[in-house]
Amino acid sequence: MLTIDSPPSNAFTWESRQSMLRALDIVEADDDIRAVVITGTGRAFTSGANLREDQALTDEQLADYIAEFSGMLNRIEALRMPVIAAINGASVGGGLEFALACDIRLASTDAFFVAAGVNVGLIVSFWRLPRVVGLGAAKEIILTGSRYTAEQALRWGLVTEVHEPDALPAAALAKAQRIATRAPLSVEAAKSAVTRAFELDFEQGQALQTVKFIEMYRTEDHQEALRAFFEKRDGTYFRR
Template sequence: MTATLELDRPKPGVAVITFANPPRNQMSADALVAFHDILDELEKDLQVRCLVITGTGSSWCAGADLREERGQTPEQLKAHADSRASFGTLIGRLETIRFPVIAAINGYTIGGGMELALACDIRVGCEDAVFVCAGVNVGLIASWYRLPRAIGLGPAKHMLLTGDKFDADWALRNGLITALYGASSLLDESVKLADRIATRAPLSVEATKECSAQAFELSSESAAALHTEKFLIMAASADHREAVASFFEKRPATFLRK
């Protein structure tokens, strides 16, 4: 935990990371490293089965702190591109981390913040959420890979090429977020969603996240082979037997990750 990041565990299996660097919740290099440190802690704890990321004030996240990048040469930027102080490294890690990640978007989501949100498995928002693909506004390029996959090429180009603001209703209509809550209930509803995920069979949840991330890249033959591989592993697991038993016995399941 740092002055700009807060970690909470509101329910068994659920963790919440809050951006706490108002007013824009930008991420300095030190904050990015600290975020990785928190993820290290959560990933080692096999009881953690879902993560919610939210923000304070009027922003979710405005991406990296451009004041730090302003004086750096292209060579310097390239040198730390793969380090824990790089925004791109954090984005890639969230996509592939063991447990599902929910973005509970409470306000402005700008530039690198958009990339971070797109790396989350599920995005929900409140009526105060605003989305900006700011690459063209600051002479950079961002979100062109993940955004079209999330909402389709036409709406994505509208966001990417204009750098304009898009509100929560637009985001909901176009699939950028999948649920819209009141500002006061956003975090509670997001934790409820995370708790639902955390109480499913964990090996199955993790395999489903891993496989669905590859859905747009695999041929039908490769997808079928991957499905068979993972399905047979799940079918042989004690957690599968427990899930079936709890269904017929009408009781909550107790999963052991095996």
């Protein structure tokens, strides 16, 4: 489990961004890691950018900052293993965008969500959010800048589960454990393919499905999964 620890709101300073990138490097390099959980400390998941730090940036520095922050989100989205956001509290502005870059989102009953761009004269989440909740809900969330509860997020599909605060870490880890016990090559291929789903037309989607299905069919993971199924046991996998 990776924990964002930048009190009081877990905003990403330059130092905490570098720390997260180093952690992602370690995770990516470890073949034994098959799922990742990210959460926050205290009462916040993350508020995204550190606005006080941003105020001092020149236009050139701001462009570099946006590229770096976006690069961190893209790294999370592109990790070979699934990433689960255990959203323990405030997910605001760039923090909402951070959550959207994760593959699966679980929330605490204490969590809330704000696309804060219009509240501070900026724009956020217009690309990822509609792909998760649909255009109508995304427009309401983005254009009002209002605060939405975990239950509202659940109804929209922004999160898939809501838990009491004390139960959230265990629920997120259980989800990660479930994923980690599936055939790893299949999980990685499925994550990569489904992330591209909205970028492909029908023919491209069918072609990708065929290519990946054949690739997986030829793996030892598939053979072990079949053996485990017929022998009524969990599979034993070694990522190759």
